[in-house]
Amino acid sequence: MPTHVALLRGINLGPHKRVAMPALRTVVEGLGHTDVVTYIQSGNVVFTASGSAKDTALADDLEKAIADELGVTCRVVVLTSAELARTVADNPYPDEPDPKRLHAIFLTAPAGGAAQEHLAQVRDKLGEKIGRDEVQIVGRTVYLHTPDGFGRSELAKALSRPRGPAEGTARNWATVTKLLTMCEGS
Known part of the structure; x- marks a missing residue:
């Protein structure tokens, strides 16, 4: 396995x-x-x-x-x-039916206080441009929920730039769950 x-x-x-x-x-x-x-x-x-x-x-x-x-x-x-299994289990948006509207940004290191502060600054800077988007950090994963679409999300654009205290790479939820299935050998 x-x-x-x-x-x-x-x-x-x-x-x-x-x-x-x-x-x-x-x-x-x-x-x-x-x-x-x-x-x-x-x-x-x-x-x-x-x-x-x-x-x-x-x-x-x-x-x-x-x-x-x-x-x-x-x-x-x-x-x-x-x-990866823990990332799936910790999903704070389990009721989102469209896996393209939920992304996990996997960080190169655990998110500390600086990452939380950076996220707060991004939220403040974007203000109302955030719309209905939501974001939470759990361990080394940033969960980005974009109910109006990832491509339209100002928050997604801001978090996709490799700036700030933590680098990472994003995958939509369909990819995350497929990779877990592959790890489990199913």
């Missing part, structure tokens, strides 16, 4: 930072990992980690290998399958 998920930030969104999924699987396997499977073209890799390296070390190794072997520089967030 796969033990980890790697999430690459900002690849395959346009003509730059193109990464073919077969090449990405080869890079991950080249680091000694097994059961390597990718999901869609946005840089989602499910794998069984070799050894007992921490998530940050796995992410660092993947970032370096992707840069060295594929010529693409990108941030990588690595979660254990248990952390």
